Amino acid sequence: MNLKKKIIWIVMLSMLITGCSNKETQESTTADRATQQRTMTKVQNDVNEIMNKDYNYVLENMGTPYCTTYYIDTQKAKLDYINNLRDLNELTNNMRLVYPKEETNDSLERSALYISINNSKVTEVQTFEFTEYDIKRDDVNNNSDIILDTYDDKAILSVASAESIDVTKYIGKELTQLSEVIDLNEANFEAYDRDRKEMIMGYFLSEDGNASNKILNIIESEGSISEINIIERNDILRTVKDYLIK
Template structure:
């Protein structure tokens, strides 16, 4: 996977960072279920997947709430048409403790086509239900916590260049990025963290290859597309 295709695809899907995806603009104040409704629906689906089979995206969100992670499968030759995506809902025990498994709900053209239960792992997140035509995968973590502005301002970027990407996660207390994009081959990654700020929304963007950090940029959200294009032009 060439970096050029990966970046062009990120430019196309940058709307996901700002919540502008048309199919996902659901009135959260009126449509999202409470915790009791979510748990009840989760139990129904675990017992009988037909509860949501062939239902549309909006139905799933209105009855199960926002997923932990939404995955988009993208054909880099046609990045504007995203037909396949996956919703991941972690399962909880009766004591409301996080289980080691999750419901993986796969959608095509915004309708549920498959529901499976898998153990949650990085390998599962990367490999389950990858469409043959998709060579770019984007994970959007709906409950990712922003990183503090003070920790970002203190960061010495030069100390991270060429180092393993794990160092960034450790530096920010193992917080997940808001959005992670990577090639199916797994050699290119772009991670976006939202930064706490009282003014303009800021993003920390990390470019890596084969788990080694190539560059780190701190930008205002509205400048994301321009920064990605500049990075692309230099490659």
């Protein structure tokens, strides 16, 4: 998936799904822009500024991340009891938050802070080039059954637009073929299996100009589209588990 063009979410879960973030996921107060910039500068100069701090502290001082990634061990995370992405913050101990560095003109630089959270505490802060490769770095825990990246919860498609997609035209085709009808860079969340051979992309849908409970669900398997459908938001995690846990 190419680099997203927006800065985001409440962790998918403001959706749900939220982060690398969507953003239903955040109950805590997030930092305003001035606080975010001050903290970002401090952290860039000294990572000890946030080391061993908890997730809520990071949000309160650094704001909403561009992306929140959850590394999920389904034996530990009781997904059957999770109804929205917000709950993942309590049940997932392995997370990564991505904060792009910005220039004075607000355009994204090509680097970002990657903050790892394990057992509810910040355990590592690193700076990497802000590219597709680095966002999907293969440094995930091999015990993670599901990798879930969450972005913002902005709906770019209406329910009517999603329903008008000729599904039969794209099944079995490469994912890039869907760029004819949807901006693939604007997914609200992406979920992968451990080997990243299966992927689920979700797009929140709007109706009559307002957010709806519908999501356009796209499943890619072994490099081609295997399914496109519309599901309810409450079915997101169940769908993710059903398709990605073998």
